[in-house]
Amino acid sequence: MTSESAPECDDSGAHFLHADMDSFYASVEVLDHPEWRGRPVIVAGESGRAVVSSASYEARRFGVRSAMPVGQAKRLCPQAIVVPVRMGRYREESRRVMEIFRSFTPLVEPLSIDEAFLDVSGARRLLGSPAQIAAALRARVRSETGLPVSVGVAGTMFVAKVASARAKPDGLLVVPVADTLAFLHPLPVSVLWGVGSATRQALADLGLVTVGDVAATPRETLERRLGAVGGKLSRLANGIDERDIELGRVTKSIGHETTFERDLAHPDDLRRELLRLSTATATGLRASGVAARTIALTLRFADFQTVTRSRTLPEPTAVGKRIYDVAALLLESAWRPVTRVRLLGVRGENLTAEPNAQALWDPDEGWRGADRVGDDIAARFGRDALKPASLTAPPPHGDQHPDSHQ
DSSP states (O other): OEETTSOOOOOTTOOEEEEEETTHHHHHHHHHOGGGTTSOEEEEOSSTTOBEEEEOHHHHTTTOOTTSBHHHHHHHOTTOEEEOOOHHHHHHHHHHHHHHHHHHOSOEEEEETTEEEEEOGGGHHHHOOHHHHHHHHHHHHHHHHOOOEEEEEESSHHHHHHHHHHHOSSOEEEOOGGGHHHHHTTSBGGGSTTOOHHHHHHHHHTTOOBHHHHHTSOHHHHHHHHTHHHHHHHHHHTTOOOOOOOTTOOOSEEEEEEEEEEEEOOHHHHHHHHHHHHHHHHHHHHHTTEEEEEEEEEEEETTOOEEEEEEEEEEEEOOHHHHHHHHHHHHHHHOOTTSOEEEEEEEEEEEEEOOOOOOSSOTTHHHHHHHHHHHHHHHHHOGGGOOOOOTTSOOTTOOOOTTTTO
16 A cells, blocks of 8 residues: 555556545635644535535644534634635536546546546556556645545556545555555454444444454354345455446435525415425426426424425426426425424436527427526626516516416
8 A cells, every 4th residue: 555655556456536525615615714723624505504625734633524504613612714615616616527527537426526436447548547647636635626635546446536535635555455454454344335323233243343253254253144235245345345436326316405594484485485495496497407297395393304205297498487486386295284394405307418498399499598598697697696586577578378277
């Protein structure tokens, strides 16, 4: 095993890279505000009930972690700079980073906005060994974007991902194929994919604490205790991962949700929030060039009971009006009038390429045009320049049809 500063090792079979941006949202905020460099920065929702989306390593030293309630994070690090989430800005930097990745190899599988797998086996003759490619990739990301990225290099995708996590922050770790088991076996079982708190406790009940413990346990024993998951864990613990880069990986859903500062109970307040979330979801769909065949609603009440409802449409849509209409019907079916609402979410699922309306009569034509105008305004002046209009008014062109509300 080697890092950038360590001697060369035999990385000939380690052709998988996992590149993971470090504290991505917080790093982008520091990039835009150089005066914050070296200070604790927390990116989070503006609601008092929001959770931390990203924290700089300076904030992490105080115990701040992603998904932690903002109030708790502020108590741990009262001197932190807390800023709201700016997804448009993060997506902009993500596109730049992914373009850099693809300049090294076309075999890139993004996992999220800030991480991806790369297969560099075909780039070796031109660009050098996997370790050299990884070092060059890190240098280019830093020089062209100013952002830090950690990279793991290994013979399987699983081990590469574990290596990138061990390389953080802003590091490179190469795991030669011959050293795979020596690298994995001392690590805690939590590094294995599929091990959450319940599975970790089940393994602990068997006396299994490290990856090596799992690897040494008969597969049949693990399957009896954990079912099919036990077999998968056995393979991973023994360094076996036969997956390959999946090109054309698509996002499974796009949506927005919000946890309210104060629980809501009035239908007008809920519909107003539903309008905002539907508009944001439609914008995200169009920005990704996709449309949703299914609209889903998430509703969490003050007693923390969570209800989900969904409806599949005759045709996919990325139109805010259509999404709002469906979400409003779902809200009506799920809402309990006597109970206050803590969280509301709208999501587009079952995604497909956004269609071009070619029908002789298109009931969404006016709203689709309004969406395009809104997108143009947002592109020029920012999304904050827009306020969702009432979606209960007639379509912008006034072309109503008896069934246009369906």
